[in-house]
Amino acid sequence: MKKLGWALPAICLLAVPAAAQTTDGTSTGDSAAADDGADDIIVTAQRRAERLTDVPISITALNGDALEAAGIRTSEDLSSAVPGLNFATNGAFAQPTVRGIGTTVSSAGSDANVAIYVDGVYQPSQIGNFSDLVDLEQIEVLKGPQGTLFGRNATGGAIRITTRAPSFTPTATLSASYGRFDDVRLTAYGSTGITDTLAVSMAFLYSDDEGYTRNIATGNRVSDLNALSLRGKLLFEPSDSVKLTLSGGHAERRSGAAFALGVLNSNSTSVNLPGSVKAGGPREVSLTFDPVINVNSDQASLTGEFDLGFATLSSISSYQKTKTYLVTDTDRTNLAIGRADLPGTQETYAQELNLVSNGSDSFKWFLGVFYYNDDAIGATIVNQGPIFNATRLKTEAVAPFGEVNIGLGNLTLIGGLRYNYERKDYEITRGALAIERNKTFKNLTPRLGLRYALTPSSNIYATWSRGFKSGLFDGILASGALVVNAVEPEKVSAFEAGYKYGRGRTSFSIAGFHYDYSNIQFQAFNPNAGGLTQVFNAAAAEIYGGEIEVSTELFPDFNVRASAAYTHSRYKNFPTATIFCPRGAPTYGNATIPLGALNPCTGEINSDGATGNELIRTPEFTASLAADYRVELARGDAVELSGSAYYSGRFFWDPGNRLKEGAYVLLNSEIAYVFPGDQFRLSLWGRNLANELYALYQPESAAGDSVAYARPRSFGVSAKLSF
Incomplete structure (x- = not known):
């Protein structure tokens, strides 16, 4: 909690904008739903504001209030609210899996194949994509290949995070929470108009806890989380047809949960050596030192929207720099046998232009182009010696894309195409050995679909699309020689059909899908690769299943959301x-x-x-249920109740289907008292109330099996002030 001393003054400063005055009292942060006359969910999955019901894509959309009611505070928590999503951890790397499509590759410059966007900006860093959710407007999880719409490395889907836009109406929110394991969380958001054309907002988060796992070798608690983030936005609206938003942010995150690895089932070549002290239970580890995952990132972007009459032109220019430092005990014991230090830096420039048609419902189109330049550097230092392994991967990519929607009465025909061009330059140095390689990857990803409106509130649809995840390089030491392998791109051919209904506060969707997944990129320990991992094109797979989601207001102020997913996944050839x-x-x-x-x-x-085995990190069944209820009291005060339950069926962490995660249920709940005027709220909350024991991460290697467990039962109090 060293940074808390200046965190509190920062929170106070963020509250100041609420006292400022605007000239027109308008807010640009309002969504398109304000003009809809109903409570339909509005999404931008097809590059324009549309009702969720009308979009022929399987999407889970949750606003900030729904996420808060479900106890979702970080990106990892999204698994419990989105059917078919497993926001998986591969050590320090965020590797979300959607409908069985995810990645295990974690080398410098490698990308997840579920693309993550924040305010339209692509987030390439796997380590940087574990994030604490604050000042949220909405999250959209798009399932299935999104290559035509959202481009590179979206073979499994896309997660679109939208934060609150600056408002010309003064507003501010402050919150504080304290819970088990000395879990302190402070957030603040403030926004106001400066002139009649200029508005500003700032968001702040500070989070600190002491960890829930004891390292008996050092006596310290690990599996801790310490986070600090600050984001500012400046909105300029000189006219009704021009809107510019300048955003900047800084984030620091220090965590150790995924590296708090203990020996699983005593299976380790080191745990029985003389002097080894064994941990006594799942909330204990015995490590020579406390593991560290440090991430520091800076981002800046400029977004412009220009109404040209016949179409709207938008531009997103962005810059990101992420510095990481990882330290892990590779032998998982208190013996000083193995230590790996992994520093890294990733610097990214991107530019996107979109031209989206206005007006006609019978003919809609958009055109776009995306440019991407990324430079990722990584190193491995073994036992604090000289650099053992150093890599650098530079990526330059260009992708034009477009789509048309042609309306023929109640029937809409959909056609889209994206051309992907990527050049990758790779360098690897190991001791006196060094190799440089480069390669260009090209691909077309089409999308075809039909949508038929049964009524103004319901439709059926069917789509076919292809997904593409770029190729990469991998260097290994084989027979004393340094060898660089080119790993070919992944490809997915996907079919989906579904039904959607939405009216007012009620929405219902059901979808079925079938994927042919080929050239799967896989990272695994290779005893013939110098004791490190190797990346290779591993397999082909078949995936099919279905999902159902429903959300409704059963009666005034009582909302229910439920979902279920079935996913059948098998390696056809591995x-x-x-x-x-x-x-x-x-x-x-x-x-x-x-x-x-x-x-x-x-x-x-x-x-x-592994031919015939289930894909890793893919439960066959998942289900969730969430509800919130507000009871108005006589004095203008209220009581709010919310709860959520998430069921995950068993799944496997390895392609051999040996390391099994058993089925588990997560229960979260909150009860709050809201003071008259709705400005002040006090609550009691609990998470993982059933105290389920389940893993965050289970790796295997020739040296044995390891496990890092997720947070046990936790509970606490929070306060929120809005004005």
């Missing part, structure tokens, strides 16, 4: 998967089972690797 079997006493660790060899763990010949 003979190169690394298949491990625990050796057991006295050596422990895992033996690699070659193709054609007997696997003593199953008693069968390893004839086809």
